[in-house]
Amino acid sequence: PFDVLVVGGGPSGASAAVYAARKGIRTGLVAERFGGQIMDTMGIENFISVKYTEGPKLAASLEEHVKEYDIDVMNLQRATRLEKKDLIELELENGAVLKSKTVILSTGARWRNVGVPGEAEFKNKGVAYCPHCDGPLFAGKHVAVIGGGNSGIEAAIDLAGIVKHVTVLEFMPELKADTVLQERLYSLPNVTVLKNVQTKEITGTDKVNGISYIDRATEEVHHVDLEGVFVQIGLVPNTDWLGESIERTRMGEIVVNKHGATNIPGVFAAGDCTDSAYKQIIISMGSGATAALGAFDYLIRN
Numbered sequence: 001p002f003d004v005l006v007v008g009g010g011p012s013g014a015s016a017a018v019y020a021a022r023k024g025i026r027t028g029l030v031a032e033r034f035g036g037q038i039m040d041t042m043g044i045e046n047f048i049s050v051k052y053t054e055g056p057k058l059a060a061s062l063e064e065h066v067k068e069y070d071i072d073v074m075n076l077q078r079a080t081r082l083e084k085k086d087l088i089e090l091e092l093e094n095g096a097v098l099k100s101k102t103v104i105l106s107t108g109a110r111w112r113n114v115g116v117p118g119e120a121e122f123k124n125k126g127v128a129y130c131p132h133c134d135g136p137l138f139a140g141k142h143v144a145v146i147g148g149g150n151s152g153i154e155a156a157i158d159l160a161g162i163v164k165h166v167t168v169l170e171f172m173p174e175l176k177a178d179t180v181l182q183e184r185l186y187s188l189p190n191v192t193v194l195k196n197v198q199t200k201e202i203t204g205t206d207k208v209n210g211i212s213y214i215d216r217a218t219e220e221v222h223h224v225d226l227e228g229v230f231v232q233i234g235l236v237p238n239t240d241w242l243g244e245s246i247e248r249t250r251m252g253e254i255v256v257n258k259h260g261a262t263n264i265p266g267v268f269a270a271g272d273c274t275d276s277a278y279k280q281i282i283i284s285m286g287s288g289a290t291a292a293l294g295a296f297d298y299l300i301r302n
């Protein structure tokens with residue numbers, strides 16, 4: 001059996017695997033797609049100490065670092081079941097069952113898409129999902145934020161400090177964000193809030209040039225010229241394959257303590273699939289390190 005089996009090959013999983021292997025213990029890593037979300041990322045400017053890199057390049061560096069160690073990497077394998085017996089069993093889609101003394105879940109998350117024409121086409125060409133990451137790219141420009149929940153309104157407030165103008169589109173007749181956030185938003189001079197509207201299309205040529213929406217009360221279609229669209233309608237953790245036994249939040253995020261431990265002894269978690277406050281590369285790598293050290297600590301005590 002493995003001492004540490006990491007599920008997920010994004011920044012958190014790669015970090016956890018390297019930290020575990022450096023303890024000289026038997027380490028494996030199962031990933032559906034090595035690299036994770038950064039494979040879909042263009043410019044990265046907030047991975048501290050690296051002024052600029054691109055997702056696939058960072059993923060290649062992660063892989064190179066992992067390969068420096070004796071880590072059994074099983075790429076293109078999806079985990080479908082986890083069960084704690086004497087050891088922890090991890091079943092893969094191909095039917096294989098791996099056994100390990102500890103497991104680190106680092107299966108990440110995915111942004112919920114609005115699913116309108118133009119969204120996929122203009123991803124990284126004006127369609128963005130992370131204001132902390134891509135906000136500065138739109139300095140002085142006009143952007144839209146789709147979503148009037150807490151994350152959408154936080155994004156709008158954040159962006160209003162960087163860009164020229166922010167238009168918020170909310171499907172429901174009222175914003176769902178906390179009152180303090182709404183008050184802050186409405187105090188800003190360069191924000192327009194559109195409620196009871198349905199996004200119809202993100203328009204553009206080689207990059208985004210506008211957004212069309214339907215006023216749900218009148219059913220009229222309107223168009224706004226702008227250069228960027230931030231989709232903020234939720235981040236979904238990749239945890240639905242886990243059974244009921246692992247404690248999760250209402251949103252499906254795995255609950256971890258400060259050692260990265262879950263409620264199941266020997267099962268740890270890291271990165272975007274957990275209830276960590278913020279979802280970023282540098283944060284997920286840090287939590288991967290924490291979970292690996294937590295798992296090592298667990299192994300020497302059990």
Ligand code: FAD
Binds near residue numbers: 032079129241
């Ligand atoms: P992920 O990167 O999501 O990796 C999850 C891993 O688990 C993948 O290997 C996946 O294949 C695997 N997996 C999932 N389910 C299973 C399963 N059942 N079995 C086996 N493997 C599984 N952050 C920044 O700091 N700066 C940026 O500029 C930035 N830009 C971004 C741009 C975009 C478009 C996106 C989508 C995200 C961006 N982020 C950015 C966020 C950043 O990518 C994430 O915070 C980070 O990748 C999280 O790492 P992770 O390892 O926790 O999860």
